[in-house]
Amino acid sequence: MTVAGRQAGAPGPARRRWGPHAATAVVLVVGLGITVALAVITAKGHNRTNVKLLALQTRLISDAIAASDPLYVEDHLGGAARLAAATNGDVALFRQGLSGAVGAKEPFATASLWRVDGGQSRLLAEVGAKPLLAPGPAAAALVRRAAASTTFVVTKLASGPGARLGYATAARRDGVSYVAYAEQPLPRSQTTQPASSPLADLNLAVYLGRSQTSAALLSADSAAPLPLRGTTYTTRIPFGDMVLTLTTSARTSLTGSLGVVLPWSIAIGGALLTLLAALLTERLVRGRKSAERLTAEVGRLYVEQRSVAGILQNALLPQQVPAVPGMQIAVRYLPGASGADIGGDWYDVVPLTDGRFVFVVGDVSGRGVRAAAAMASLHYASRAYALEGHPPTVILDRLARMMDLERDGHFATVLCGLVDVGTHEVILANAGHLPPVLCGEAGASLVAAKPGSPIGIPSPVPFRPAMVTTGAGGTLIAYTDGLVERRGETLDVGMKRLQEVATRNSSSLEDLLSNIVTELTGNSPTDDIALIGLRWLN
Amino acid sequence: MAELDPANEAYCVVGVSKENGTPVIRLSGELDMVSVEKVRSAVEDALAGESERLVFDVSELEFMDSSGIALLVSATRKARKVEVRNPVPIVRRLIELTGLTEILLMVP
Numbered sequence: 001m002t003v004a005g006r007q008a009g010a011p012g013p014a015r016r017r018w019g020p021h022a023a024t025a026v027v028l029v030v031g032l033g034i035t036v037a038l039a040v041i042t043a044k045g046h047n048r049t050n051v052k053l054l055a056l057q058t059r060l061i062s063d064a065i066a067a068s069d070p071l072y073v074e075d076h077l078g079g080a081a082r083l084a085a086a087t088n089g090d091v092a093l094f095r096q097g098l099s100g101a102v103g104a105k106e107p108f109a110t111a112s113l114w115r116v117d118g119g120q121s122r123l124l125a126e127v128g129a130k131p132l133l134a135p136g137p138a139a140a141a142l143v144r145r146a147a148a149s150t151t152f153v154v155t156k157l158a159s160g161p162g163a164r165l166g167y168a169t170a171a172r173r174d175g176v177s178y179v180a181y182a183e184q185p186l187p188r189s190q191t192t193q194p195a196s197s198p199l200a201d202l203n204l205a206v207y208l209g210r211s212q213t214s215a216a217l218l219s220a221d222s223a224a225p226l227p228l229r230g231t232t233y234t235t236r237i238p239f240g241d242m243v244l245t246l247t248t249s250a251r252t253s254l255t256g257s258l259g260v261v262l263p264w265s266i267a268i269g270g271a272l273l274t275l276l277a278a279l280l281t282e283r284l285v286r287g288r289k290s291a292e293r294l295t296a297e298v299g300r301l302y303v304e305q306r307s308v309a310g311i312l313q314n315a316l317l318p319q320q321v322p323a324v325p326g327m328q329i330a331v332r333y334l335p336g337a338s339g340a341d342i343g344g345d346w347y348d349v350v351p352l353t354d355g356r357f358v359f360v361v362g363d364v365s366g367r368g369v370r371a372a373a374a375m376a377s378l379h380y381a382s383r384a385y386a387l388e389g390h391p392p393t394v395i396l397d398r399l400a401r402m403m404d405l406e407r408d409g410h411f412a413t414v415l416c417g418l419v420d421v422g423t424h425e426v427i428l429a430n431a432g433h434l435p436p437v438l439c440g441e442a443g444a445s446l447v448a449a450k451p452g453s454p455i456g457i458p459s460p461v462p463f464r465p466a467m468v469t470t471g472a473g474g475t476l477i478a479y480t481d482g483l484v485e486r487r488g489e490t491l492d493v494g495m496k497r498l499q500e501v502a503t504r505n506s507s508s509l510e511d512l513l514s515n516i517v518t519e520l521t522g523n524s525p526t527d528d529i530a531l532i533g534l535r536w537l538n
Numbered sequence: 539m540a541e542l543d544p545a546n547e548a549y550c551v552v553g554v555s556k557e558n559g560t561p562v563i564r565l566s567g568e569l570d571m572v573s574v575e576k577v578r579s580a581v582e583d584a585l586a587g588e589s590e591r592l593v594f595d596v597s598e599l600e601f602m603d604s605s606g607i608a609l610l611v612s613a614t615r616k617a618r619k620v621e622v623r624n625p626v627p628i629v630r631r632l633i634e635l636t637g638l639t640e641i642l643l644m645v646p
Contacts, residue, residue, distance in 0.1 A: 365605065409608075
């Protein structure tokens with residue numbers, strides 16, 4: 001037997017997909033997104049901390065410069081100018097006053113004293129080396145600038161290794177200004193900070209004025225090319241009538257190596273964790289998909305099994321029975337609602353010669369293919385014994401030898417009847433089956449005959465025949481227990497109900513059977529039902 | 539299988555005792571195709587030894603179908619006399635109509 005509909009009706013197994021699933025992609029994207037965000041936040045935080053530290057260190061340096069350099073100039077040069085003003089330009093005292101501050105190893109390389117009266121400036125004295133700012137218009141302009149200023153004035157002289165700063169400061173008396181001028185070499189451009197210094201980590205450049213040009217550069221301690229680029233911090237320090245511009249940048253991370261490593265650690269660690277999570281997700285999703293496939297497959301097999309059961313049932317139990325002259329015969333089979341399992345109920349009609357036939361109704365206990373197979377063997381064996389001309393009791397005796405409850409796990413109740421159409425006589429034998437209903441003009445009644453033991457349950461008591469005779473138009477109805485069995489009530493109640501329906505004799509046998517099924521089960525029986533009706537036409 | 543509704547599933551409880559050496563198996567609840575599988579092993583354990591007589595006390599068994607019949611009948615292989623004590627009418631009539639009154643002796 002081929003099972004049709006398998007290819008057509010049932011869906012095949014879902015096609016396998018080896019690409020990542022949507023959930024995995026989401027995990028990957030979200031995980032990497034969080035990782036990148038964390039790494040960026042950490043790096044930014046580190047950067048901010050670096051800038052703060054840079055600012056702090058730079059301010060410390062600028063404070064140190066502001067606190068020392070201008071005071072030195074004020075002390076020495078300012079003192080010399082005030083002394084000159086007080087002594088009307090005493091040159092000897094000027095020389096004496098600056099003698100400790102001017103020299104090759106002293107802060108000032110050279111110093112001079114000027115007298116400014118009205119618009120005229122005149123050099124009074126000179127100490128130390130030859131000044132870079134030679135007497136002339138430039139020197140005169142600087143001196144007049146100092147005379148007009150309330151603080152010392154600064155200028156940068158030359159550039160490169162020999163560069164000097166020129167300072168000039170004035171003291172006034174009776175409208176005459178005495179200006180002390182000095183030049184200071186810029187040796188600091190060569191100094192490097194010792195490694196232990198707090199400045200060791202910084203690139204540092206000091207400019208005179210606000211612009212960071214090489215012409216204005218006073219001092220630098222930098223491993224990086226000037227002007228400094230990247231993250232820099234710039235502060236300005238008042239310096240005489242000018243300002244010093246101090247610019248710094250970090251040589252290495254000021255927060256230590258952790259600050260540099262941390263964002264990368266987060267990025268790499270986060271990426272690895274994300275990858276791991278994505279792999280786990282992929283495994284879970286694949287596992288679920290395969291479980292779903294399995295479920296679908298089981299469902300498909302279940303449906304297939306149901307259809308196989310239905311096909312088997314139909315093959316074993318034809319909806320048509322052989323026609324018997326003088327009789328109207330109708331049958332019904334209703335599968336129970338208890339699932340895919342095939343039932344073990346059956347009916348059969350076996351025409352014989354001389355206007356006789358045998359009918360059989362049986363019910364194998366249990367359900368499933370094994371019960372159906374047991375039913376099939378009893379079904380065909382009973383047909384064979386009937387065709388051989390055996391009476392019902394012998395048919396049941398022989399069936400009883402075929403089956404054993406202990407061995408086969410099943411037993412069967414069987415009602416077998418030999419009908420003589422002409423004489424209206426029915427010889428019955430009953431192996432544990434429910435009694436048939438006989439309908440005549442007086443109404444419907446059960447055929448009372450003591451049942452023998454079911455097929456498969458050995459009993460010392462032999463089967464005994466029972467004879468009933470029907471009138472013209474009489475009807476005999478045999479059935480299996482699914483028709484009358486209900487929880488909470490005895491079988492008698494169901495059989496009583498069956499008699500009531502059968503008493504309301506319908507015009508046709510088909511209608512009668514339909515009424516019985518409808519009224520007793522509502523057309524949805526819980527257990528399988530086999531039903532056969534025999535009606536004498538005259 | 540799939541159509542089984544747990545709320546409607548029959549239950550059956552087994553209790554085993556001895557009465558003057560005779561095993562008494564007490565069945566209560568409902569004995570049908572589903573519940574019989576749950577009590578089968580308990581009943582088979584109680585039937586482990588051979589004995590002359592065996593009693594099924596079914597006074598609290600409210601329903602039984604052919605699966606229950608098969609369970610009771612299988613006990614007849616273990617004891618010469620199998621007694622079914624105090625069956626309710628549903629159980630009594632099932633045994634009578636199945637033609638087993640000679641094999642399962644109902645008391646009373």
